[in-house]
Amino acid sequence: MTSRPTIALGNAxxxxxxxxxALCVKGASAGLPEPELERRLIELGFVEGASVELLHxxxxxxxxxxxxxxxxxxxxxxxxxxxILVNAEASA
Amino acid sequence: MNVASNLAxxxxxxxxxNCGKTALFNxxxxxxxxxxxxxxxxxxxxxxxVVTPAGRAVRIVDLPGTYSLRARSxxxxxxxxxxxxxxxxxxxxDLIVCVGDASNLRLALRLALExxxxxxxxxxxxxxxxxxxxxxxxxDTERLTRELGVPVVQSVAVRRGGTDALLGEIDxxxxxxxxxxxxxxxxxxxxxxxxxxHEADRVLRAAVKSSDERDRGTAAADAVLLHPVAGLLILLxxxxxxxxxxxxxxxxxxxxxxxxxxxxxxxxxxxPLPDLLxxxxxxxxxxxxxxxxxxxxxxxxxFFFILLLExxxxxxxxxxxxxxxxxxAGLHGRAFIPLLSxxxxxxxxxxxxxxxxxxxxxxxxxxxxxxxxxxxxxxxYTLIIGAFIPDRDVWGFIGLQGLVMFGxxxxxxxxxxxxxxxxxxxxxxxxxxxxxxxxxxxxxxxRLRSLAIGLxxxxxxxxxxAGTTILAMMVLIWVLASFPQPPEGxxxxxxxxxxxxxxxxxxxxxxxxxxxxxxxxxxxxxxxxAREVAVGALGTIYAIDGxxxxxxxxxxxxxxxxxxxxxxLLAWYVFAPQCASTLAxxxxxxxxxxxxxxxxxxxxxxxxVAALATYQIARALGGG
Numbered sequence: 259m260t261s262r263p264t265i266a267l268g269n270a271x272x273x274x275x276x277x278x279x280a281l282c283v284k285g286a287s288a289g290l291p292e293p294e295l296e297r298r299l300i301e302l303g304f305v306e307g308a309s310v311e312l313l314h315x316x317x318x319x320x321x322x323x324x325x326x327x328x329x330x331x332x333x334x335x336x337x338x339x340x341x342i343l344v345n346a347e348a349s350a
Numbered sequence: 351m352n353v354a355s356n357l358a359x360x361x362x363x364x365x366x367x368n369c370g371k372t373a374l375f376n377x378x379x380x381x382x383x384x385x386x387x388x389x390x391x392x393x394x395x396x397x398x399x400v401v402t403p404a405g406r407a408v409r410i411v412d413l414p415g416t417y418s419l420r421a422r423s424x425x426x427x428x429x430x431x432x433x434x435x436x437x438x439x440x441x442x443x444d445l446i447v448c449v450g451d452a453s454n455l456r457l458a459l460r461l462a463l464e465x466x467x468x469x470x471x472x473x474x475x476x477x478x479x480x481x482x483x484x485x486x487x488x489x490d491t492e493r494l495t496r497e498l499g500v501p502v503v504q505s506v507a508v509r510r511g512g513t514d515a516l517l518g519e520i521d522x523x524x525x526x527x528x529x530x531x532x533x534x535x536x537x538x539x540x541x542x543x544x545x546x547x548h549e550a551d552r553v554l555r556a557a558v559k560s561s562d563e564r565d566r567g568t569a570a571a572d573a574v575l576l577h578p579v580a581g582l583l584i585l586l587x588x589x590x591x592x593x594x595x596x597x598x599x600x601x602x603x604x605x606x607x608x609x610x611x612x613x614x615x616x617x618x619x620x621x622p623l624p625d626l627l628x629x630x631x632x633x634x635x636x637x638x639x640x641x642x643x644x645x646x647x648x649x650x651x652x653f654f655f656i657l658l659l660e661x662x663x664x665x666x667x668x669x670x671x672x673x674x675x676x677x678x679a680g681l682h683g684r685a686f687i688p689l690l691s692x693x694x695x696x697x698x699x700x701x702x703x704x705x706x707x708x709x710x711x712x713x714x715x716x717x718x719x720x721x722x723x724x725x726x727x728x729x730x731y732t733l734i735i736g737a738f739i740p741d742r743d744v745w746g747f748i749g750l751q752g753l754v755m756f757g758x759x760x761x762x763x764x765x766x767x768x769x770x771x772x773x774x775x776x777x778x779x780x781x782x783x784x785x786x787x788x789x790x791x792x793x794x795x796x797r798l799r800s801l802a803i804g805l806x807x808x809x810x811x812x813x814x815x816a817g818t819t820i821l822a823m824m825v826l827i828w829v830l831a832s833f834p835q836p837p838e839g840x841x842x843x844x845x846x847x848x849x850x851x852x853x854x855x856x857x858x859x860x861x862x863x864x865x866x867x868x869x870x871x872x873x874x875x876x877x878x879x880a881r882e883v884a885v886g887a888l889g890t891i892y893a894i895d896g897x898x899x900x901x902x903x904x905x906x907x908x909x910x911x912x913x914x915x916x917x918x919l920l921a922w923y924v925f926a927p928q929c930a931s932t933l934a935x936x937x938x939x940x941x942x943x944x945x946x947x948x949x950x951x952x953x954x955x956x957x958x959v960a961a962l963a964t965y966q967i968a969r970a971l972g973g974g
Binding site for chain 1: 539540548551564572577673675785787791
């Protein structure tokens with residue numbers, strides 16, 4: 259989609275804007291089996307092409323994070339957000 | 351038609367969490383709703399009646415919010431089973447209303463597409479249209495109907511007439527219901543879900559015009575309320591106000607209730623009934639049920655705050671702010687509210703654990719909830735502290751009595767954190783917990799009507815329980831404390847001849863190392879009904895009557911117990927599973943006797959060790 263580098267949303271900073279490039283649950287050390295993690299992320303709207311913006315983060319370990327996905331705000335931990343690969347938006 | 355075709359047709363409300371589904375349910379049914387439990391599980395079943403404009407009686411079922419029919423929690427399993435007609439004794443609904451927040455339709459559209467596969471007619475209700483319009487979101491309803499392949503209506507749950515279009519559509523669809531078509535819903539895998547969301551996004555682009563702007567008010571509020579530091583401080587301030595309210599505002603009302611029951615008891619006392627019946631009515635029924643009902647004001651005030659913060663959309667933020675802090679102890683961010691509620695009473699707290707999806711996280715929370723210092727411990731703490739802790743200041747400005755009280759609260763919290771940490775390590779073997787994933791809804795002004803209905807529901811559930819389970823316990827305990835009757839010419843208090851006293855004496859060798867005498871043992875037995883009943887029981891045992899009972903008991907025990915005994919009893923009360931109704935609720939909520947006994951055993955063990963250590967150390971230091 260773009261030549262911008264792909265990073266994991268779990269590594270992004272507050273203010274980051276971009277689009278979801280892919281979900282990659284392989285090797286995610288989340289508290290769920292990989293397919294289940296993928297399904298839950300999709301149910302909350304994390305699908306390829308959706309716009310994301312990192313709005314807020316917690317005090318300890320900058321965790322959890324609040325992410326704007328299209329028209330919805332979702333709170334999740336950085337550990338699970340590592341499975342969401344995103345491209346930074348050009349204008350950001 | 352479903353099996354119950356002789357009954358009114360059933361319309362099921364399904365929607366994402368926070369879509370205003372419950373407000374819509376309240377608007378449709380008004381006060382004509384019934385809350386019960388689904389058989390075998392503790393998920394609440396909310397059914398209401400409504401008569402449509404065409405005069406058709408319809409039963410409306412409000413189902414727990416979900417993002418998909420793929421069930422992940424007991425609540426969501428109910429939604430799935432009801433929608434699919436799999437629940438024993440319940441047919442499939444005749445009609446499914448998929449409720450979507452008009453200002454946030456993306457996930458609702460995917461759910462609507464999934465619901466289409468169930469094989470029942472589906473209507474999409476665009477709820478909260480007023481808010482969507484205000485935010486400049488334009489929805490082409492006809493286009494949406496065409497693209498989705500299901501009828502779409504607009505609704506504003508909170509406005510008069512706001513549900514007319516929906517009721518009209520329900521009428522139209524019920525008039526010529528198709529035969530149940532074969533359900534072709536299967537548990538969707540990731541690619542099916544992904545396909546569904548892409549399709550939903552396409553429909554959204556075609557039929558809805560909206561800016562990507564966030565709701566301005568929500569963005570501004572979150573800048574402060576979710577600020578890493580300010581947000582936590584504000585949360586603490588809110589909690590402080592909440593506690594203040596639960597304890598201070600409730601007091602006058604509690605006194606009125608107490609006086610009411612005392613008046614009833616006095617009425618029984620002077621009645622010409624036989625003595626045994628009098629005792630049963632007064633000591634068994636009236637004081638037993640009264641001692642539980644007295645907490646109604648606190649429970650109502652607590653739930654007022656919980657429902658208010660929930661309706662505002664703040665609860666999800668509180669979970670966000672607390673997640674990491676709770677996570678350190680192996681608790682889920684969502685466990686915050688149930689544990690908080692447990693400071694009023696563990697019963698609503700344990701009931702509130704239903705918001706936690708993951709079974710293990712939920713069990714951990716249920717297991718530690720009774721360690722939070724509930725309000726029933728306060729009378730016992732107050733009595734012992736008043737009798738044994740000198741009323742003086744330390745460091746010039748902190749009351750020593752208040753400090754001890756604070757210490758007891760802190761001990762409960764520390765124990766809860768330590769136990770949940772241990773459970774995570776020992777029982778779940780450090781398996782990573784349920785991920786924290788939660789929608790943060792836009793803030794909304796709560797509606798008084800919805801709040802009132804919610805409070806009414808909570809209050810009736812509590813009173814019903816006080817009238818059934820708790821009443822049965824009270825009767826049992828009264829029997830233990832009253833039989834056998836004292837022999838003719840007995841001089842001691844009647845309870846000292848009872849089964850309770852026998853149990854108390856039998857326990858003597860076990861409780862001796864804790865410094866408990868037989869009177870304390872006996873008082874602990876009626877105290878099983880509700881902790882604070884132990885105070886009254888001590889009064890009975892030390893044969894105190896009339897006047898300001900608490901003051902006199904204080905004097906009596908100050909003369910008879912050593913300081914070490916008093917401190918050991920306080921330590922005991924921090925941990926002991928001294929509440930039969932809490933245990934009954936744990937049994938119900940976990941659906942198993944096992945977890946009830948696990949809770950009972952570990953709390954008893956902790957209580958024993960804590961009281962033993964306290965007594966022995968206090969004696970060694972000269973407090974014996």
